[in-house]
Amino acid sequence: MKRVVIVGVGFGGLRAAMALAGKGMEVVLLDRQNYHLFQPLLYQVATASLEQESIAYPIRAMVRRWEGVNFRLAEVCGVDLENRRLSIPGDFIEYDYLVLAAGSITNFFGMESVERNAYDLKKLDHAVDLRNQVLGSFERAARESDPARRRALLTFVIVGGGPTGVEFAGALAELDRFVLTKDYPELQAIAPRVILVEAMDRLLAAFPAELQEYTLEKLKRMGVEVMLNTRVSGAEPERVFLHDGTVIPAHTLFWSAGVRVAPLADSIPVPKKSAGRIPVEPDLSLAGHPEVFVVGDLAYLEQDGKPLPMVASVAMQEGDYAGKAILARYLDKQFPPFRFHDKGSMATIGRSAAVATAYGKNYSGFLAWLVWLGLHLYYLIGFRNRLLVLLNWSYYYILYERQIRLITREGEGGSCE
Amino acid sequence: MKRVVIVGVGFGGLRAAMALAGKGMEVVLLDRQNYHLFQPLLYQVATASLEQESIAYPIRAMVRRWEGVNFRLAEVCGVDLENRRLSIPGDFIEYDYLVLAAGSITNFFGMESVERNAYDLKKLDHAVDLRNQVLGSFERAARESDPARRRALLTFVIVGGGPTGVEFAGALAELDRFVLTKDYPELQAIAPRVILVEAMDRLLAAFPAELQEYTLEKLKRMGVEVMLNTRVSGAEPERVFLHDGTVIPAHTLFWSAGVRVAPLADSIPVPKKSAGRIPVEPDLSLAGHPEVFVVGDLAYLEQDGKPLPMVASVAMQEGDYAGKAILARYLDKQFPPFRFHDKGSMATIGRSAAVATAYGKNYSGFLAWLVWLGLHLYYLIGFRNRLLVLLNWSYYYILYERQIRLITREGEGGSCE
Numbered sequence: 001m002k003r004v005v006i007v008g009v010g011f012g013g014l015r016a017a018m019a020l021a022g023k024g025m026e027v028v029l030l031d032r033q034n035y036h037l038f039q040p041l042l043y044q045v046a047t048a049s050l051e052q053e054s055i056a057y058p059i060r061a062m063v064r065r066w067e068g069v070n071f072r073l074a075e076v077c078g079v080d081l082e083n084r085r086l087s088i089p090g091d092f093i094e095y096d097y098l099v100l101a102a103g104s105i106t107n108f109f110g111m112e113s114v115e116r117n118a119y120d121l122k123k124l125d126h127a128v129d130l131r132n133q134v135l136g137s138f139e140r141a142a143r144e145s146d147p148a149r150r151r152a153l154l155t156f157v158i159v160g161g162g163p164t165g166v167e168f169a170g171a172l173a174e175l176d177r178f179v180l181t182k183d184y185p186e187l188q189a190i191a192p193r194v195i196l197v198e199a200m201d202r203l204l205a206a207f208p209a210e211l212q213e214y215t216l217e218k219l220k221r222m223g224v225e226v227m228l229n230t231r232v233s234g235a236e237p238e239r240v241f242l243h244d245g246t247v248i249p250a251h252t253l254f255w256s257a258g259v260r261v262a263p264l265a266d267s268i269p270v271p272k273k274s275a276g277r278i279p280v281e282p283d284l285s286l287a288g289h290p291e292v293f294v295v296g297d298l299a300y301l302e303q304d305g306k307p308l309p310m311v312a313s314v315a316m317q318e319g320d321y322a323g324k325a326i327l328a329r330y331l332d333k334q335f336p337p338f339r340f341h342d343k344g345s346m347a348t349i350g351r352s353a354a355v356a357t358a359y360g361k362n363y364s365g366f367l368a369w370l371v372w373l374g375l376h377l378y379y380l381i382g383f384r385n386r387l388l389v390l391l392n393w394s395y396y397y398i399l400y401e402r403q404i405r406l407i408t409r410e411g412e413g414g415s416c417e
Numbered sequence: 418m419k420r421v422v423i424v425g426v427g428f429g430g431l432r433a434a435m436a437l438a439g440k441g442m443e444v445v446l447l448d449r450q451n452y453h454l455f456q457p458l459l460y461q462v463a464t465a466s467l468e469q470e471s472i473a474y475p476i477r478a479m480v481r482r483w484e485g486v487n488f489r490l491a492e493v494c495g496v497d498l499e500n501r502r503l504s505i506p507g508d509f510i511e512y513d514y515l516v517l518a519a520g521s522i523t524n525f526f527g528m529e530s531v532e533r534n535a536y537d538l539k540k541l542d543h544a545v546d547l548r549n550q551v552l553g554s555f556e557r558a559a560r561e562s563d564p565a566r567r568r569a570l571l572t573f574v575i576v577g578g579g580p581t582g583v584e585f586a587g588a589l590a591e592l593d594r595f596v597l598t599k600d601y602p603e604l605q606a607i608a609p610r611v612i613l614v615e616a617m618d619r620l621l622a623a624f625p626a627e628l629q630e631y632t633l634e635k636l637k638r639m640g641v642e643v644m645l646n647t648r649v650s651g652a653e654p655e656r657v658f659l660h661d662g663t664v665i666p667a668h669t670l671f672w673s674a675g676v677r678v679a680p681l682a683d684s685i686p687v688p689k690k691s692a693g694r695i696p697v698e699p700d701l702s703l704a705g706h707p708e709v710f711v712v713g714d715l716a717y718l719e720q721d722g723k724p725l726p727m728v729a730s731v732a733m734q735e736g737d738y739a740g741k742a743i744l745a746r747y748l749d750k751q752f753p754p755f756r757f758h759d760k761g762s763m764a765t766i767g768r769s770a771a772v773a774t775a776y777g778k779n780y781s782g783f784l785a786w787l788v789w790l791g792l793h794l795y796y797l798i799g800f801r802n803r804l805l806v807l808l809n810w811s812y813y814y815i816l817y818e819r820q821i822r823l824i825t826r827e828g829e830g831g832s833c834e
């Protein structure tokens with residue numbers, strides 16, 4: 001039996017596995033985590049809206065229903081294209097076909113002081129760390145007597161005006177306003193600051209101008225300070241430095257201004273494109289290696305003269321395609337080149353407010369928000385997770401209450417030494 | 418306004434605060450965590466049944482509805498009885514009345530090798546650590562080629578035949594049998610071992626003999642190996658040593674064979690009772706300090722010639738009493754001495770199986786199990802948490818599925834170095 005190895009169980013790897021399940025091939029899924037993570041909702045874990053468990057789904061719970069598919073919890077250390085095998089700690093895994101779907105990590109563009117001091121949102125524990133930091137800052141502010149330090153503790157700088165930055169900024173502003181100001185009577189006199197920093201002259205660069213303006217207006221009305229045409233140049237634990245020399249006293253810096261491919265890409269010896277992406281053939285295979293497919297954020301492919309973006313919808317379609325293309329190749333059938341069908345994109349800003357493009361039309365406000373909710377529930381895996389998320393959202397929508405404001409970091413109460 | 422300071426927001430501290438809320442006194446709650454933890458369900462977090470968030474409730478969410486009550490996230494370093502103040506990191510808090518409700522920690526009875534290698538269940542992160550360990554052991558076993566090591570990875574030794582040990586053993590045996598054996602087709606040939614070690618000649622020592630026997634029989638039928646009259650003498654990462662010289666190769670050791678009071682008790686200069694408990698007057702106050710009350714696991718009080726046990730129901734009644742006694746003292750009223758009303762105790766063993774005593778009668782099986790479910794839901798704080806737990810339990814009961822089998826510990830996929 002021919003063996004397909006799939007590296008990474010994100011949106012791309014998962015769709016590839018689904019396309020290949022029960023088709024007479026051996027499929028081995030590899031990931032360093034034992035769960036599929038629904039990354040688009042990480043910011044809601046970070047803002048105390050969702051339990052971390054509700055956006056993660058154990059891979060073996062899926063795989064046990066898929067004929068011929070196995071999972072192995074393993075870091076992948078390298079790819080040996082010549083011998084068609086992967087190295088994992090203490091072992092090798094041979095493949096007949098390979099799907100690389102290892103995704104991306106945060107790109108700090110070499111700014112070490114930012115990397116050291118900033119929070120980001122790519123993994124489940126990042127979201128929990130960020131939640132601990134936000135809630136912990138309020139606790140520290142509550143017992144701080146120095147007004148300047150108190151102000152810095154309650155200043156949250158978010159860098160990057162893409163969907164993640166916008167969604168986190170909106171959710172954080174609402175957490176502050178609807179929940180935490182009620183929790184901390186001792187902080188009534190101080191309004192927490194949420195500052196959104198974007199290098200370009202607009203938010204949500206990939207969206208139509210109309211929706212960019214809506215987003216900017218909405219965030220401002222929610223109390224978010226938006227700084228356009230602004231770059232961060234460095235950071236310290238209690239300060240953020242801007243390119244123009246401005247210093248913002250802030251204990252929390254969140255970075256969502258860029259991604260780059262997972263380090264595994266280094267073991268593919270081809271010249272990379274921007275963000276380290278691996279150029280692929282029109283059928284997503286690696287040049288000279290028709291048995292190797294690269295999908296999702298890892299893959300660089302142009303369509304109509306523009307590179308496909310590093311987003312979930314591209315990864316899903318590419319993963320599905322790669323699975324089907326492998327089957328076709330295995331059965332010696334022809335298969336047309338990959339083509340991404342853009343159904344649109346969306347971002348939520350706050351309660352009853354989102355922006356969306358779908359099939360060339362623009363939507364904003366309540367309708368876009370409802371569609372956002374529906375689609376996220378739809379793509380979330382598992383009935384239980386959907387129910388849990390729906391419950392949490394309803395709970396928050398009706399009661400303005402976010403229950404998961406737990407600080408799980410040790411030592412927040414100080415040390416007696 | 419007179420100030421009451423309550424140390425610890427467990428079952429005892431919480432009830433004291435509830436009794437004092439809105440009564441014209443200033444109440445300050447102190448805890449090192451920002452949430453009330455429902456400890457009796459920790460073992461269900463450890464066995465992938467419940468989200469950690471569903472058994473924790475943010476204290477400020479309660480306190481903001483309670484007039485005159487404030488919360489401060491702080492470690493308490495010491496009590497200065499003479500000057501009526503507590504030291505916390507970098508500060509002091511003065512009190513007119515004090516309620517000490519700091520609870521207990523695990524007692525390893527000085528066995529350092531056990532303390533180093535064993536898991537216990539007193540805090541939220543303990544439960545997550547234990548879940549990671551159980552699930553991680555299955556993953557490591559799945560990729561282990563040496564049969565002896567594989568067997569040791571799938572051997573779980575539980576020490577202590579009290580409610581926590583029994584409940585964890587039962588839940589773990591069911592997790593293995595109903596969930597994990599389906600998740601790991603590569604481990605079909607090996608039955609995981611759950612070993613329950615108890616020093617006495619019976620389980621659940623505080624229960625009537627009839628229920629002890631029921632529990633023993635039920636656990637055995639569920640595949641748990643119960644070793645009575647057996648003591649653990651030491652441990653290594655992959656081995657557990659028994660007093661009689663037996664060595665059990667096992668990578669997971671869980672310790673629930675004893676508790677002792679929180680270290681804060683050291684700052685109360687009185688001779689302690691067993692487990693380090695602080696002897697109190699019939700009204701739960703400290704001899705010579707009528708303004709200081711000690712409740713819950715911390716307090717030692719005999720009733721009808723026997724010490725009250727270190728259990729949640731005692732802590733709740735004592736906390737409530739202390740709150741009311743402080744009010745009475747403040748209003749210069751007489752107040753009768755504390756008396757514990759034993760409504761019974763219970764432990765669950767598995768699906769549809771529990772034991773309970775209530776008002777002198779014994780119950781076992783399905784009925785006891787239903788009562789167990791109902792009472793735990795009732796005592797759990799917050800509508801949302803109750804709903805979540807009920808959903809999870811229903812889900813498991815109907816589908817034999819425990820969804821939260823996520824390994825959140827880093828590095829489980831091995832290291833490439």
